[in-house]
Amino acid sequence: MLTFTAIVGLETAKQALLLLAVNPALAGVAIAATVGSGKSTLARAFAALLPEGAPFVELPVNVTEDRLLGGLDLEATLATGTRAVERGLLARAHGGVLYADGLNLLDHSVVAHLMETMASGVVRVEREGLSAVHPARFVLVGTYDPSDGEVQRSLLDRIGLIVPFAPQTDARLRAEVVRRNQRRREGAVEEALPSAPVRLRDEAADDETHMLRAMIADARARLPQVLIRDEQVQALIQAALSLGVEGNRADVFAAQAALAKAALDGRESVDDDDLRLAVRLVLLPRATRLPEADESRQTKDAQPRAPEEQSQGEQDGPNGAPSAQSEQLEALLLSAAEAELPKDALSLPFAMQRRGCSGSRGAALNSRRGRFVRAVRGDPRGNRIALLQTLMAAAPWQAVRRAETRSGSQLAIRKEDIRVKRFRDKAGMLYIFAVDASGSMAINRMREAKGAAIRLLQDAYVHRDQVALIAFRGSRAQVLLQPSQSVERAKRELDVLPTGGGTPLASALLTAWELARQARGRGIAQATLVLMTDGRANVGLGSQAPESGSGALVDKAALQQEIQQLAALLRADGIHAIVIDTQANYLSRGEAPQLAEWLGGRYVYLPNARAEQIAKVVT
Amino acid sequence: MRVTAEPAQALNDRRNGAASGSRAVNYPFTAIVGQEEMKLCLLLNVIDPRIGGVMIMGHRGTGKSTAVRALADVLPMITRVEGDPFNRPPEAIEKDESPIAKAEANDGVPRKTSRAKLKTERVAVPVVDLPLGATEDRVCGTIDIEAALTRGVKRFEPGLLARANRGFLYIDEVNLLDDHLVDVLLDVAASGWNVVEREGISVRHPARFVLVGSGNPEEGELRPQLLDRFGLHARIVTITDIAQRMEIVRRRRAFDADPQAFIAAWEPQQRALRRRIVAAQKRLAEVEMPDDALMFAAELCMRLGVDGHRGELTLARASCALAAFEGRRRATRDDVKRVAVPALRHRLRRDPLETTDAGERIERALAELADQP
Numbered sequence: 001m002l003t004f005t006a007i008v009g010l011e012t013a014k015q016a017l018l019l020l021a022v023n024p025a026l027a028g029v030a031i032a033a034t035v036g037s038g039k040s041t042l043a044r045a046f047a048a049l050l051p052e053g054a055p056f057v058e059l060p061v062n063v064t065e066d067r068l069l070g071g072l073d074l075e076a077t078l079a080t081g082t083r084a085v086e087r088g089l090l091a092r093a094h095g096g097v098l099y100a101d102g103l104n105l106l107d108h109s110v111v112a113h114l115m116e117t118m119a120s121g122v123v124r125v126e127r128e129g130l131s132a133v134h135p136a137r138f139v140l141v142g143t144y145d146p147s148d149g150e151v152q153r154s155l156l157d158r159i160g161l162i163v164p165f166a167p168q169t170d171a172r173l174r175a176e177v178v179r180r181n182q183r184r185r186e187g188a189v190e191e192a193l194p195s196a197p198v199r200l201r202d203e204a205a206d207d208e209t210h211m212l213r214a215m216i217a218d219a220r221a222r223l224p225q226v227l228i229r230d231e232q233v234q235a236l237i238q239a240a241l242s243l244g245v246e247g248n249r250a251d252v253f254a255a256q257a258a259l260a261k262a263a264l265d266g267r268e269s270v271d272d273d274d275l276r277l278a279v280r281l282v283l284l285p286r287a288t289r290l291p292e293a294d295e296s297r298q299t300k301d302a303q304p305r306a307p308e309e310q311s312q313g314e315q316d317g318p319n320g321a322p323s324a325q326s327e328q329l330e331a332l333l334l335s336a337a338e339a340e341l342p343k344d345a346l347s348l349p350f351a352m353q354r355r356g357c358s359g360s361r362g363a364a365l366n367s368r369r370g371r372f373v374r375a376v377r378g379d380p381r382g383n384r385i386a387l388l389q390t391l392m393a394a395a396p397w398q399a400v401r402r403a404e405t406r407s408g409s410q411l412a413i414r415k416e417d418i419r420v421k422r423f424r425d426k427a428g429m430l431y432i433f434a435v436d437a438s439g440s441m442a443i444n445r446m447r448e449a450k451g452a453a454i455r456l457l458q459d460a461y462v463h464r465d466q467v468a469l470i471a472f473r474g475s476r477a478q479v480l481l482q483p484s485q486s487v488e489r490a491k492r493e494l495d496v497l498p499t500g501g502g503t504p505l506a507s508a509l510l511t512a513w514e515l516a517r518q519a520r521g522r523g524i525a526q527a528t529l530v531l532m533t534d535g536r537a538n539v540g541l542g543s544q545a546p547e548s549g550s551g552a553l554v555d556k557a558a559l560q561q562e563i564q565q566l567a568a569l570l571r572a573d574g575i576h577a578i579v580i581d582t583q584a585n586y587l588s589r590g591e592a593p594q595l596a597e598w599l600g601g602r603y604v605y606l607p608n609a610r611a612e613q614i615a616k617v618v619t
Numbered sequence: 620m621r622v623t624a625e626p627a628q629a630l631n632d633r634r635n636g637a638a639s640g641s642r643a644v645n646y647p648f649t650a651i652v653g654q655e656e657m658k659l660c661l662l663l664n665v666i667d668p669r670i671g672g673v674m675i676m677g678h679r680g681t682g683k684s685t686a687v688r689a690l691a692d693v694l695p696m697i698t699r700v701e702g703d704p705f706n707r708p709p710e711a712i713e714k715d716e717s718p719i720a721k722a723e724a725n726d727g728v729p730r731k732t733s734r735a736k737l738k739t740e741r742v743a744v745p746v747v748d749l750p751l752g753a754t755e756d757r758v759c760g761t762i763d764i765e766a767a768l769t770r771g772v773k774r775f776e777p778g779l780l781a782r783a784n785r786g787f788l789y790i791d792e793v794n795l796l797d798d799h800l801v802d803v804l805l806d807v808a809a810s811g812w813n814v815v816e817r818e819g820i821s822v823r824h825p826a827r828f829v830l831v832g833s834g835n836p837e838e839g840e841l842r843p844q845l846l847d848r849f850g851l852h853a854r855i856v857t858i859t860d861i862a863q864r865m866e867i868v869r870r871r872r873a874f875d876a877d878p879q880a881f882i883a884a885w886e887p888q889q890r891a892l893r894r895r896i897v898a899a900q901k902r903l904a905e906v907e908m909p910d911d912a913l914m915f916a917a918e919l920c921m922r923l924g925v926d927g928h929r930g931e932l933t934l935a936r937a938s939c940a941l942a943a944f945e946g947r948r949r950a951t952r953d954d955v956k957r958v959a960v961p962a963l964r965h966r967l968r969r970d971p972l973e974t975t976d977a978g979e980r981i982e983r984a985l986a987e988l989a990d991q992p
Contacts, residue, residue, distance in 0.1 A: 025875040112792060116750060119684055121644065124750055131757075154835065157679045224876055230865065237864045247680025247857050251864050252871045384754065387762060488836050 004045040005208050007038055016161040016281055017046045018212075020139055022219040023260035026160030026253060027118060028140030030103060030151060033165065039143040043099050046141065048209050049216060055096035057089050057138075061105045066381055068113055069125050070134065078413055090114070090123045091134035103142035104151040111155050114140070118158055149518055157246075160253035162285035219263040226259045227269040235329035239279055242334060243287035254282040272332065279333045376420060383420035393417040429465045429526050430483055430519045431456055434508045436533035436582070437473035442499035444608075445532055445582055446471065450494045451611025452530075457487045466524065468515050469494060472508035474501035475539060479511060483519055505537035505595075506559070509566040516575050528576040529599070530614070534583035536591050537563055567598035577601025580614065644878045648689035649888035652867045653860070654682055657853040659941075660961050661690055664829045664850070666899045667940040670933060671850025672808070672830035674793070674965065681855045683833040687746070687789045693889055694744035695897045697785055701738040704777040705824050706745060706784045709737045745786030747779050747828075755800060759807075759815050760822065775822045780813045783828040793832030793845075804830065805848050850933050851958075852965035854978065899943040906939040908950040915952045915988065919959060922984045925966045933962045956985055 004014065016029045033039040047056035059068075070088030077084050090098070090113065098114075100106065106114070117123050123136040144151055146165045156162065236254045258274040265274075394417040401412035435449040436442065453467045467490065469481040481493050508531070516527035540559050570577065577599035581592035596603035606613055651658065660673040675683050699706045749758065760778035779788070788804075790796060807813050813826040832849065846852070858864055874881040916934040923930075938954035964977045 025872075108795065112795065113750065116748075116791065120688065120748075124748060154679050233865050233868050234861060237861050237868070241859060241861075247678050248682070248864055248867050249680030251868045255868050255872060256875075384756075486836060 003208055004042070004049055004212060007042050007045060010038060010042055010163075012281070013039070013042060013163045015277070016163050017042070017049075017141065018216065018264060019161060019257055019260040019277075019281070020141070021046070021049055021216045022264050023223055023256050024137075024139050025256045026139070026260065028142065028159040029161045029163065030156055030159045031141075031143045031163045032146045033143060033163075034145055034147065040101050043101070043141050043143060047097065047099075049212050050096060051213070051217070053095075055093055057093040057096065057098050059089055059098055059100040059106075059110075061100075061102040063089065063106075063110060064381070065109060065113070068110060069123055070132065071125065072380070072385075075415075085125065085132045087134055088123060088125070090117050090136045090138075093138035094134070094136045096138055098138045098140050100140065100142045101144075102148070103144040103155070104146075104149050105144070106152075106155075108152070111152050115155055115158055157249060157286070161257060161281045163281065164285050215264070218266070219260070222266070222268070223259060223263040225268060226262045228255055228259055228262075229270070231326040231329060232258070232270055232275060234326035235333060236275060236278060236283070238326060238330040239333050240283050240286075242330070243283055244289040245283055245286045246288065250282055250286050254278040257282050272329070275329070275333055377416070377418065378420040380418050380420060386419040386421045389419035390417055393419055428524050429528060430516065430524045431465060431467045431528050431530060432470065432483075432512045432515055433467065433530045433532070434470040434472065434477070434512050436503060436505075436508075437471040437497070437499045438501050438503045439534075442473070443497070446497040446499060448611045448614060449532055450490075450497065452614035453481070453494070454487055454490050455611055455615040457485065457490055466519070470508055470511050470515070471498060472504050472511075473499060474504070475507075476504050477508040477511040479515065483515060483524075502539040503533070503537050504539035504541075505533065506541045506562045506566055507539070508533075509563065509570060510541065513566070513570050513573065513575070516570075516573065526574075526576070528578065529570065529601070530578050530580065531595070531599075532580045532582055532614075533595075534581060534592060563595070564598050567595065571598070571600040579603050581605045582607060644882070645689050645692055646685050646871075646874055647882055647885040647889055648686065648693045649892055650870055650874075650881070650885050651682055651686055651689065652870065653858045653863050654686065654855050656961060657683070657686055657855050659958075660851040660853040661686065661831070662896070662944060663937050663940040663958070664831075665690070665694060665896055666943055667903055667936050668827070668829045670829075670936045670940065671848070672832070673851045673853055673961075674846065674849035675831070675833040675853045675855060676836050677853075677855035678857050679835060681857060683855065684791055687787075687791075687831050687833065688748075690787065691743060691746040693892050693896065694746070694786075695893060695900070696741045697744055698739050698741055699785075701740045705781045705826075706742070706786070707825065709739055711825065712737065745782055745784075747783040747786060747788050749779060749788055749790045749796075749804075753779065753800075755803065758800065759803065759813055760824075761815070762820055775815070775820050777824070778813075780807055780826040780828075781824055784824075784826050786828055787831055788828045789831045789833075791833050792835075794834040794836075801845060805845065808848065846965045847929065849965065851937065851961040853961050854964070895944070898946070899940070902946070902948065903940060903943040905948050906943050906950055907948065908935055908939055912938065912950055912952050912955055916955050918988060919955070919981075919984060920963070922988065923963060923967055923981065925963060930963055930966050934958060937962050959985060 004017075007014070010031070010033065013029070013031045013033070016031070020026050020029050031039050031042075044056075050056060066088070068088050068090055070086050070091055073084040073086035076086075113123075117136050118140065121135065121137045123134045125132045125134070140159060142151070142159065233251075233255055236258070237251050240250055240254065255278070257278040258270045261274040261277050262268075262270045390413065391411075394411065394413045398412060401414075405412065431453070433449050433453055435446055437446055449469065453469050456465065457467050466483040466485050467481065468479065468483040469490075470477050471480050472478070478498075480497070481490055484490060512529050512531075516529070519527055537559050540555075540562055577596065578601055579592050579596035579599065581603065583592060592605075593603050648658075657673075657675055657677075660675070664670050664673055675687075677683065697706065698708055700709050700712055703712075756778070758779050760781060761776055763774040763776035788808075790804075793801075807826050808828065808830050811825060811827040813822075813824055815822045830849065858867070870881075913931075913935060916931050916938070920930040920934070934955055935950075937958040938950040941954045941958055942948070942950040960978045960981050963981055967977050967980060
């Protein structure tokens with residue numbers, strides 16, 4: 001196996017992991033990287049750095065709740081006659097590291113358990129007549145491929161250090177990755193016939209690991225003595241405010257990260273470098289806006305002071321006015337960070353997530369919740385036992401089994417008797433509104449679509465449906481509201497409705513298809529596309545908007561073909577479609593019905609569609 | 620080079636402190652900085668559980684869960700019959716016309732017949748966490764698998780609702796809870812009784828608890844029917860005051876470094892709050908609300924167009940609890956004003972396109988009323 005130091009690239013991730021090893025108060029590290037970047041290799045190499053006896057537990061993406069939390073150890077229970085509880089993965093990670101590859105693919109309920117455990121330090125098993133509490137204090141190392149979707153923000157928020165995605169563009173670095181892997185493979189071959197050089201190399205790697213371990217142990221011992229000055233904490237807080245970081249948790253993480261870095265470097269007090277690293281790994285990834293020197297000063301002044309702060313009376317709180325020193329420090333921190341900030345505020349990971357998905361839910365199919373439908377034979381692990389059916393299945397054999405085993409009057413239940421419950425749950429649905437935002441009537445159309453979306457959401461509580469909204473205008477379609485269950489979010493994010501420009505219908509279809517596919521990954525099996533348009537596309541996928549010049553010469557036939565292909569794609573994926581024709585002139589209809597036919601969906605003519613009408617048509 | 624390996628030692632040992640083991644170590648309630656509305660709402664419910672619970676909505680990382688988990692340590696102890704899974708006081712068992720007799724037929728739970736010998740014990744007020752993945756069986760109680768498997772006996776095993784009786788039931792991320800479970804919880808919270816009729820058992824037992832929910836509005840909305848059932852609705856936001864935030868960092872770091880020492884250092888404040896709560900609970904029965912304060916509450920509800928009477932009722936109870944907490948025997952218009960926002964925020968009529976915050980609308984109505992004689 002490659003050792004920690006031998007891994008090329010992912011330098012930021014390595015640094016974050018070292019800080020975590022030094023200071024468990026950081027709670028965890030989340031690493032965004034694509035497939036093949038070596039993120040999981042790194043995590044496993046990290047395991048070797050842990051103190052002896054500290055567990056390294058892997059959390060599979062498809063983990064069941066029973067495996068996660070622990071549950072009835074059925075074989076032991078039946079064998080002994082008293083309940084035996086099996087510890088779950090969370091409890092097994094106690095005192096060590098829990099590693100999740102695919103942090104963004106975890107089921108919502110798994111994430112909820114993970115967060116609760118991280119907060120309380122214990123796992124509570126409350127299932128199937130079982131009640132147990134296991135200690136579970138661990139640090140979380142999570143990796144994810146950002147192209148598979150985002151990590152749930154509430155989870156990400158509880159992870160101290162976040163290593164954002166940094167594409168490995170350096171060709172030399174790539175070459176080095178390949179070279180080292182190659183060498184390792186050669187090493188594996190040579191190992192078969194042991195020779196001196198290989199042993200030497202292994203020992204060198206061993207020593208490296210030991211050195212790092214000693215360094216970490218040393219830093220951990222030093223950590224409680226490391227000092228961070230008040231103005232340094234204040235500078236971190238001001239940086240968090242300037243970056244629009246939500247909540248107060250990040251401040252604590254930032255201070256802990258700076259302390260860990262100082263301890264790792266063998267210093268007794270925090271310096272500017274430590275603070276800079278803390279900003280980079282804790283605050284910057286949580287930024288929701290770009291710091292603008294002037295603007296941030298203004299907001300700070302305008303910030304209302306929280307009322308009735310002094311209630312205990314005893315606290316010798318620091319005075320609230322930011323000292324000149326800490327302001328200077330903050331400016332220094334932010335200017336260092338600026339180089340790493342994207343120019344566009346919306347590409348900040350947390351800002352994007354504010355618009356992105358966070359309300360993903362578990363699969364409705366084959367769910368273990370909802371209405372108990374029937375009992376079937378099956379594995380008790382990961383399923384709920386249907387007790388009466390199990391007893392009934394075992395009953396006829398009792399006399400035989402008693403004779404066989406010559407045991408007393410105990411009930412003999414065997415594996416083949418076990419019946420498990422099957423449930424049916426109400427399936428959630430994703431409604432994708434795709435609204436033609438081009439032309440003069442667009443503003444009306446958009447407003448009514450927004451009204452319909454919000455109305456659907458308000459009726460959707462029981463069904464757990466989600467709604468997304470795509471506007472298409474100009475050169476391409478834009479997702480204004482990512483799939484969401486929240487009325488509040490819909491209201492906020494649909495506050496400004498851009499209109500005007502060309503009609504990039506193809507781009508809208510493609511975007512809708514992508515949303516539906518992502519939703520399927522989160523367990524929402526059914527998507528319905530509500531397309532509000534007159535059906536007249538004039539901008540293709542690859543073309544520019546006609547408004548941007550003399551691009552009026554659009555190949556109509558090619559456009560039609562493109563749309564037909566996309567429609568077939570949506571149809572093949574089982575996405576329901578409803579085309580709402582908003583063409584005011586009754587006689588010039590034609591394109592929209594054609595589109596509905598291609599999509600295999602319904603066609604509705606609603607030239608002056610009102611929100612209620614739309615909502616009614618859709619449900 | 621050979622470096623001696625560290626002795627077998629868990630990565631997080633330092634954080635465990637002396638309290639390693641399976642008990643969660645809670646951050647002290649009195650050490651929580653800011654978020655006064657949330658803290659007040661919780662305390663008012665402690666003083667008068669009839670207020671009907673709290674829903675806490677707000678940003679991540681603002682200490683919702685910390686506050687609720689911390690609550691357990693400032694609640695006064697209760698007396699119950701020794702070992703009673705339903706936390707009943709002896710009077711309740713004596714008065715009880717025993718609808719749960721069936722449930723007790725097969726276990727060691729104290730029964731009416733042994734009334735004379737009922738032993739009691741002092742226990743902490745239960746604060747029961749409802750994990751998101753909990754099954755209905757575990758929440759409501761179910762057949763005891765062990766008894767069924769080993770002895771072939773049908774015996775009721777109490778669930779979380781039984782354990783929460785006379786205490787608090789906390790649901791984090793309540794907006795993500797299964798709908799059918801939410802319905803069950805609301806029914807029980809309203810009636811105070813849990814009825815289990817399934818898998819061949821029929822049981823009814825007391826389950827009076829204060830429901831505390833928390834959630835993030837961006838993660839999914841709560842059904843309006845559910846919102847209305849919570850007595851108070853607290854909103855919390857990110858603290859922006861730098862001095863407060865520095866204090867949070869300082870205290871959190873001290874707690875993380877040595878939880879036991881931190882808890883010990885805050886014990887005087889914790890004890891003072893505990894005493895204050897006990898005094899307020901005793902005083903509550905004597906607190907009166909004069910007519911003008913009641914009128915004020917009613918006018919406020921009318922002005923805001925709050926449907927039904929739950930609004931006024933909650934306003935009155937919360938005002939009295941506040942007066943009791945502050946050592947007064949009279950609830951005034953001022954008390955009504957102070958509890959108006961959390962008591963009414965979730966009861967205003969919902970307009971899909973209304974963008975003004977409910978809290979602001981209530982403040983405005985309060986200001987308008989104040990202008991009148």
